Amino acid sequence: MDLGSDATNIHLVNGAPRVVDGAWWGSHYALETGQRNASPNDDWKAGTMFSSSATSTLAGTNHVTGITIMGWFKPLGTVSDNPSPDTNTEDPDDLYNAFGLAGLLRGDSNTDGLDGHAVRALLEVINGKVTGLGRRRDSQSASGQRASVDDWHVVMPPGVWTHLTAAFDFDLGVIELYKNGQPLASSDADTESWGVTPSVNFTSSTNAGGIKIGGSYPDNSQERNPFNGRIDELMFFNKTLSASEVAAQFQLFSNIPGDFNVDGTVNAADYTIWRDGLGGTHTVAEYDVWKSHFGTTGFGGAGNVATVPEPSGSLWLFLVSTLLFTYSARARHPLG
Numbered sequence: 001m002d003l004g005s006d007a008t009n010i011h012l013v014n015g016a017p018r019v020v021d022g023a024w025w026g027s028h029y030a031l032e033t034g035q036r037n038a039s040p041n042d043d044w045k046a047g048t049m050f051s052s053s054a055t056s057t058l059a060g061t062n063h064v065t066g067i068t069i070m071g072w073f074k075p076l077g078t079v080s081d082n083p084s085p086d087t088n089t090e091d092p093d094d095l096y097n098a099f100g101l102a103g104l105l106r107g108d109s110n111t112d113g114l115d116g117h118a119v120r121a122l123l124e125v126i127n128g129k130v131t132g133l134g135r136r137r138d139s140q141s142a143s144g145q146r147a148s149v150d151d152w153h154v155v156m157p158p159g160v161w162t163h164l165t166a167a168f169d170f171d172l173g174v175i176e177l178y179k180n181g182q183p184l185a186s187s188d189a190d191t192e193s194w195g196v197t198p199s200v201n202f203t204s205s206t207n208a209g210g211i212k213i214g215g216s217y218p219d220n221s222q223e224r225n226p227f228n229g230r231i232d233e234l235m236f237f238n239k240t241l242s243a244s245e246v247a248a249q250f251q252l253f254s255n256i257p258g259d260f261n262v263d264g265t266v267n268a269a270d271y272t273i274w275r276d277g278l279g280g281t282h283t284v285a286e287y288d289v290w291k292s293h294f295g296t297t298g299f300g301g302a303g304n305v306a307t308v309p310e311p312s313g314s315l316w317l318f319l320v321s322t323l324l325f326t327y328s329a330r331a332r333h334p335l336g
Helices: 243-252 268-277 285-292
Strands: 011-013 016-020 029-033 046-049 066-075 098-105 119-126 129-134 144-151 162-169 174-179 210-213 229-237
Touching (some): 098 229, 162 243, 174 243
Antiparallel strands (some): 016 029, 029 229, 066 162, 066 229, 098 119, 098 210, 119 129, 129 144, 162 174
16 A cells, blocks of 8 residues: 555555554554444454355465464543444443454365354454464364453553564464463463374364454454554464564564664663674674664663764674565564
């Protein structure tokens, strides 16, 4: 999508607005989802839903032993703004028991087919807890899940960007949750419904039926569990990321380049670390990275500009930028 030259404009992505609000220093836009008002099926959501697993292009979800979902999430409003009023009942005081963040729909090797709600893997808030919920086989009516110990608004406070990850190991019957790259205090995983046996366990040999972001039914046929918030750097992996891999992904999409001591500010202390590690931990090329970001703080706010010390010698090396695949609002999905 061409955003044009006016960065203040709001652009629609699959019916939901793309707004100026990056979760970290390298991002500038986020996808905003939510319930527009308390009337049926008027929510903002994103994603895609295929007519069948056969037409789905999500081949990377077919017959795999693991899936990982991660991204930045920022609830809007106050604690009372999530979850939303349930527009499927006549009582205006009824609320949904959940709000969806991101998930992969299950395949259709079952009698019900695709419905826009049932999932293979999902990151959601259910009954007030941040939850990883997954279904190993399309035919399984029940899902395995693991929930945070703390309430959702403690894990991801409204108005604050928080990085969340749910890693599903369908072979071992394990679900792991992470916040900002670190393990999240959670209840024991309940994956009995997966029917894991001592042999190698896979998901169904079907492509996932779609991707849902910020709520269910990406085909817009119904409204269910809308998320009033913003989403950035959404990623789907067709493997179970380890704790170190989750931490590495968080660092890749959070740290300010040149912030070698990871304190949220690029300053003289980072130069000292670079200087002392030259030839070992750090390279001459990293000096240019540090220099160009000197004075940057937080997730992209600029600090005061100060005099930058020069390294000895005059070696100039080039930096290689990372090529990233995009989906919706800068969402990464290495599934193919």
